[in-house]
Amino acid sequence: MNNSQWKNPGDRRARKERLFKGCAIGLTTFSLVILVVLVGHVVVAGFSYLSLDFLTSFPSRFAHKAGIKSALAGSFWLMGLVFLISVPLGIASAIYLEEYNRKGKLSRFIEINIANLAGVPSIVYGIIGLAVFVRFFHLQRSLLAGALTMSLLILPVIIIAAREAIRAVPKNIRLGAYALGATRWQTVIHHVLPAAAPGILTGVILAMSRALGETAPLIMIGALTYVAFVPAGPMDPFTALPIQIFNWASRPQAEFHEVAAAGIIVLLIFLLVLNSAAVWLRHRASKKIRW
Amino acid sequence: MIPKQSFGWKKERVIQWMLALSALLAVATTFTIIGVLGTETAVFFKHVSFWSFITGTRWEPLLDPKSFGILPLLGGTLLIVIGSGLIAVPVGLITAIYLSEYASEHFRGVVKPALEILAGIPTVVYGYFALTFVTPLLRNVLPSMQVFNALSAAIVVGIMILPMVVSLCDDALKAVPAALRQGGYALGATTFEVSQGVVVPSALSGIMASFVLALSRAFGETMAVTLAAGATPNLTWNPLESIQTMTAYIVQVSLGDTPAGGIEYQTIFAVGAVLFVVTLGMNVIAHQVMRRFREEYE
Amino acid sequence: MQIKNPVLSLSSVVVRYDDFTAIKPCSLEIERHQVTAIIGPSGCGKSTLLRCFNRMNDFVDSFRLEGEILFEGRNIYDKDWDVVDIRRRIGMVFQKSNPFPKSIAQNIIWGPKLNGYQGSLDDLVQSSLQRAGLWNDVKDRLHESALTLSGGQQQRLCIARAIAMQPEVILMDEPASALDPRSTARIEELIGELRRDYSIVIVTHNMQQAARVSDATLFLYEGELIEYGATDKLFTNPDVQKTEDYITGRFG
Numbered sequence: 105m106n107n108s109q110w111k112n113p114g115d116r117r118a119r120k121e122r123l124f125k126g127c128a129i130g131l132t133t134f135s136l137v138i139l140v141v142l143v144g145h146v147v148v149a150g151f152s153y154l155s156l157d158f159l160t161s162f163p164s165r166f167a168h169k170a171g172i173k174s175a176l177a178g179s180f181w182l183m184g185l186v187f188l189i190s191v192p193l194g195i196a197s198a199i200y201l202e203e204y205n206r207k208g209k210l211s212r213f214i215e216i217n218i219a220n221l222a223g224v225p226s227i228v229y230g231i232i233g234l235a236v237f238v239r240f241f242h243l244q245r246s247l248l249a250g251a252l253t254m255s256l257l258i259l260p261v262i263i264i265a266a267r268e269a270i271r272a273v274p275k276n277i278r279l280g281a282y283a284l285g286a287t288r289w290q291t292v293i294h295h296v297l298p299a300a301a302p303g304i305l306t307g308v309i310l311a312m313s314r315a316l317g318e319t320a321p322l323i324m325i326g327a328l329t330y331v332a333f334v335p336a337g338p339m340d341p342f343t344a345l346p347i348q349i350f351n352w353a354s355r356p357q358a359e360f361h362e363v364a365a366a367g368i369i370v371l372l373i374f375l376l377v378l379n380s381a382a383v384w385l386r387h388r389a390s391k392k393i394r395w
Numbered sequence: 396m397i398p399k400q401s402f403g404w405k406k407e408r409v410i411q412w413m414l415a416l417s418a419l420l421a422v423a424t425t426f427t428i429i430g431v432l433g434t435e436t437a438v439f440f441k442h443v444s445f446w447s448f449i450t451g452t453r454w455e456p457l458l459d460p461k462s463f464g465i466l467p468l469l470g471g472t473l474l475i476v477i478g479s480g481l482i483a484v485p486v487g488l489i490t491a492i493y494l495s496e497y498a499s500e501h502f503r504g505v506v507k508p509a510l511e512i513l514a515g516i517p518t519v520v521y522g523y524f525a526l527t528f529v530t531p532l533l534r535n536v537l538p539s540m541q542v543f544n545a546l547s548a549a550i551v552v553g554i555m556i557l558p559m560v561v562s563l564c565d566d567a568l569k570a571v572p573a574a575l576r577q578g579g580y581a582l583g584a585t586t587f588e589v590s591q592g593v594v595v596p597s598a599l600s601g602i603m604a605s606f607v608l609a610l611s612r613a614f615g616e617t618m619a620v621t622l623a624a625g626a627t628p629n630l631t632w633n634p635l636e637s638i639q640t641m642t643a644y645i646v647q648v649s650l651g652d653t654p655a656g657g658i659e660y661q662t663i664f665a666v667g668a669v670l671f672v673v674t675l676g677m678n679v680i681a682h683q684v685m686r687r688f689r690e691e692y693e
Numbered sequence: 694m695q696i697k698n699p700v701l702s703l704s705s706v707v708v709r710y711d712d713f714t715a716i717k718p719c720s721l722e723i724e725r726h727q728v729t730a731i732i733g734p735s736g737c738g739k740s741t742l743l744r745c746f747n748r749m750n751d752f753v754d755s756f757r758l759e760g761e762i763l764f765e766g767r768n769i770y771d772k773d774w775d776v777v778d779i780r781r782r783i784g785m786v787f788q789k790s791n792p793f794p795k796s797i798a799q800n801i802i803w804g805p806k807l808n809g810y811q812g813s814l815d816d817l818v819q820s821s822l823q824r825a826g827l828w829n830d831v832k833d834r835l836h837e838s839a840l841t842l843s844g845g846q847q848q849r850l851c852i853a854r855a856i857a858m859q860p861e862v863i864l865m866d867e868p869a870s871a872l873d874p875r876s877t878a879r880i881e882e883l884i885g886e887l888r889r890d891y892s893i894v895i896v897t898h899n900m901q902q903a904a905r906v907s908d909a910t911l912f913l914y915e916g917e918l919i920e921y922g923a924t925d926k927l928f929t930n931p932d933v934q935k936t937e938d939y940i941t942g943r944f945g
Contacts, residue, residue: 109859112809114775121585128493131486132502135561136509138554142516145528196417204411205418216682217421223608223678224671225615227642228428231667234649235431256424263421289410310515317517320617320642324649346519346618353523353622361527368520379515383508574791578851581747582804582858583781592803597794 146372150365158366162332163348167359172367175348177334178247178327179316182344185251186258186315191308193255194262195297198304201263202270203292222260229257230324238325245326248338253321258311265307269300302389306382313378317371319346345371432671435664442658448665454628454644456662463662465669467628471545471638475620478549478634479556479613484606486553487560488595494561495568496576496590514558522622525551530623539635543625546634551619556609563608567601568594570692601688604681611677615670617642641666694909694922700725700862700892701746706760708741708916710753715741717917718760723909728884728893730907730924732900734944738916739896743864745769746894747783748776764862781808784855788867790847792839792854797822797831800839800850801857808858817857825853826883845876852883856891863887865895869902881906900940904928912936 153168161171197214205211233253243249273296281291297304322344329351331343345367352364440448443463451464494503529547534540571594579589595602625637626647639647645663699722708716715738723729731739741750748769750756762769769779781804792800801818802810810817818835822828827849831842839850848868855863865884869877884893884906897903903910904924911921912933920927920936931937938944 109812110781110809111811112778112781114778117585117588117777117807118775121587124587125493125497128489128497132490132493132498132506134486135490135513135554135557136506139509139513141528142520142524145524146520149527193417193420196414197421200411200414200418204414210415211418214418214421217425219682220675220678221421221424223611223674224428225612225617225642225674227615227617227645228432228667228671228674230649231645231663232424232428232431235435235664236427259421259424287407289407313515317515317519319517319519320621320646323646326649329650346517349523350519350618350622353519353526361523364523365527368523371517371520375515375517379512572791574787574789575793577749577752577785577787578791578793578854580752581749581780581785581787582854583777583779583808584804585777588807592807593793 143372146365146368149362150367150369153363153366154369159370163330163343163351167357167363170352170360170363172345172348172370174331174334175343175345175367176370178331178342178344178347181247181335181338181342182251182254182322183312183316185247185338186254187308187312189251190255190259190262190311194259194308194311195266195304197259197263198266198270199292199297202267203288203296218260218263222264225320226257226318227320227324229253230321232256233321233325243339245328245341246339247335247342249325250322250327250342250344251338253325254315254318257318257321258315261311261314262307265310266300266304269303269307270296272303273299302385306385306389309378309382309385313375313382316374316378317346319350322347323350345374428671432664432668435661436668439658439661439665442661443665452630454639456659461658463665465641465666467630468639468641468644468666469669470630470632471624471628472614472640472642474545474632474634474638475549475552475616475624475640476610476613478545479553479616480606480610482550482553483557483560483609483613487557487605487609488564488602490557490561491564491568492590492595495565496586496594510558510561513554514562516555518555518616518618519622521551521555522548522619525619525623537635541625541635541637543623543627543637544635545624545638548620548624549634551623552613552616555616555619556612559612560605560609563605564598564602567598567605567688570601570689571597572692598688600684600691604684604688607677607681607684611674611681614677615642615674616640617646621646641670645670694926696722696724698725699723700764701894702763704761704763706745706758706762708738708745708750709755709757709759711755715916716745717915719918720760721911721918721921723892723894725892726888726890727908728888728895728906730903730910731894731896731913732898732903732910732939733913733919734939735898737913739898739913740866742913743866743894743896746862746864747780747785749785751776777808781858782860783862783864784858784860785864786848786851786855786866786868789871790844790851792842792847792850794838794840796836797839797842797850798835800854804854804858821853821857822850824856824887825849826879826886827853843876845872845879848872848876848880849883852880852887856887860891862892862894865893867896867898870898877902900928912939914939 158171160173161169162173164170201211201214230253233249237243237249237252238245277295277299278291281295327347328341328343329347335342349364349367352360448463448465451462452466453462453464454467455462494506525547529550530542533547575593575597576589579593620640621643624640624643626639626643627637628639629636645666648659648663701723704720706716706719731742733739744750745758745762758770767774798818801821802814805817819828822831827846830846842850869880881902887893907924910924910927912919914935920931920933928940
């Protein structure tokens with residue numbers, strides 16, 4: 105071979121390789137660093153306001169007296185209602201799309217809708233909630249209006265997760281059930297759903313954690329920023345944790361920023377618990393069942 | 396003996412219909428969004444000409460005389476989208492390349508959960524972070540920067556959409572068959588050369604779709620920009636100034652008790668419609684591109 | 694069989710993946726400018742052995758190699774020898790054709806460009822495609838995507854791509870197994886022509902193919918080198934019973 109025709113710029117190539125690798129490691133670590141800085145900043149700012157009193161007091165115009173009692177109660181109410189509304193609807197939709205009308209034209213159309221709905225900004229859901237639930241159905245600024253709005257927002261998330269979980273159930277299980285003379289619904293309810301349950305639940309938890317942190321739609325439907333009572337029913341006005349945080353963070357006084365940070369700590373702890381539960385479930389499911 | 400038709404076909408039918416109705420709720424939601432935004436926006440355009448809405452350079456719905464030019468809000472939003480893209484696109488793509496072409500399983504196992512956590516942090520928290528950490532930090536370096544400014548908001552929105560860029564790009568890179576990489580290595584290419592010359596070009600449409608999806612998220616982002624970018628509809632390219640995005644305007648109106656029926660109330664639907672149309676357009680395009688990309692490698 | 698001018702020589706090579714021994718102690722030499730076939734049943738370590746020659750096994754984390762593989766008198770697994778240089782000089786064609794989603798011409802010149810080829814790239818494209826017997830088919834559409842070619846043409850493009858690097862050795866991992874009989878015949882013909890200038894090592898599970906194209910044949914069974922000799926001899930009068938059993942189709 106004529107080796108004089110090759111002048112391999114080996115050093116330059118190796119340098120380029122090293123340079124890129126170095127930059128890439130740096131940038132990849134960037135996200136880790138940001139996470140640490142963000143959480144660290146919040147904890148440092150809010151830690152001193154964190155106390156039992158903070159959890160059991162109503163908001164106040166004095167920073168050191170302010171608490172998140174009504175916000176916590178509102179968020180719990182909201183989560184409960186959203187769960188009751190969105191989970192049955194989400195699972196039912198997923199079952200229909202996966203088990204009843206898998207390849208149908210209608211499914212395809214619904215599928216496109218769901219994919220696109222997942223990309224609609226949350227504030228648009230808020231606008232719809234305002235126009236439809238608050239004004240048109242006269243639900244006013246109630247927990248129910250908030251929960252319905254939030255349910256619309258997280259339904260695509262639940263449906264997509266539930267579909268994936270249902271799709272992962274092997275076909276043999278269905279065929280086995282059909283062979284024993286089970287109807288479609290019996291097959292679904294006795295075999296497919298139990299097998300898909302861990303996956304569905306993981307998706308539900310992640311959707312709920314999304315709902316817990318969403319702020320914009322609740323502001324749109326007019327969740328109040330100052331609520332000094334605990335809602336007693338779904339038709340009561342309410343505030344929620346992220347709304348309360350937003351309210352404190354948007355005040356000019358620095359003390360209230362620290363109160364906001366304390367609220368964020370509480371919110372992040374709840375999210376952490378939810379996400380850990382999801383991770384644990386996913387892990388357990390992947391270990392327990394081996395198809 | 397098994398009783399005949401113990402579980403009646405009628406009941407099966409009813410169940411099927413109920414399930415179908417639930418599934419159709421997604422379609423109903425889409426049509427409700429389009430219907431509500433469409434009719435309310437139509438009312439808005441009875442008072443304001445479409446032309447002055449999309450070409451006007453002043454957004455002063457509360458002043459007298461009122462002025463409804465959406466360009467300042469659109470400009471503010473674009474400033475955030477571009478700024479966040481400048482961060483999330485390069486950082487996200489390079490992170491994805493590193494994770495898919497270089498990193499060990501162990502390293503992936505550390506970075507991926509961290510990204511998932513970042514993705515799960517509520518946007519209001521990012522807003523707080525921008526306002527109380529990023530802005531003071533930057534003001535040390537850039538004293539001319541205003542307390543509310545586009546730059547800080549764009550930075551945190553960039554961080555916010557970063558996990559999405561990484562995970563979608565990672566999926567796209569992973570979809571490139573291993574045989575292509577091996578072909579590259581067998582020709583004596585380095586990992587960087589294979590990534591840049593073979594893997595990324597092969598995954599290009601999927602990568603582009605990821606960018607579009609992430610940027611549409613930035614376009615509709617609300618809380619971070621409401622808290623950090625300000626409430627000044629300001630047609631400017633200077634990221635150190637206070638601006639207002641479309642989303643932040645909608646929040647501002649709904650925070651101040653606007654009575655239904657007034658023109659101010661109508662503006663949120665008109666602005667919301669623009670928001671919806673743009674993000675929907677971006678999503679439809681991205682999904683289309685992504686589907687074709689996946690088909691290519693099946 | 695006498696090796697006069699070895700291009701690759703293995704001494705006491707052992708390959709392990711974690712606890713699994715994929716190649717048992719193996720010492721042999723491969724003749725220059727010949728076609729050497731590696732045959733054996735699936736999972737016997739044919740591909741593993743082939744991929745040792747250009748260090749494509751480096752991507753497998755659990756891969757461990759003992760012993761030496763000398764190429765031009767130097768150990769391929771020498772820490773100081775840049776793997777990039779080795780792969781430039783020892784090319785590879787894969788089982789499934791894997792043209793890059795670029796134009797036909799781009800497929801040819803991508804590797805040489807990276808490795809600092811100084812000559813005319815246009816000439817290189819033409820000569821490589823001519824040698825691979827593809828020039829007449831594609832000369833008018835060099836700038837179209839390589840993915841528009843048929844399966845057999847794609848594989849010949851991959852061979853042309855390997856030739857363009859002006860390697861000394863070309864490794865082929867079942868290069869015709871995914872092709873129809875006509876394309877297979879053309880690839881085999883091509884291998885026959887290439888042996889004048891290149892040393893070729895080809896893995897195949899098709900014994901007729903090994904008999905047709907190769908000068909020497911190496912029979913591997915469960916990671917063990919059973920027999921190695923001139924193809925004519927090995928297929929007509931093998932020394933080892935197991936070889937005879939395999940080539941007569943009693944197992945594998």
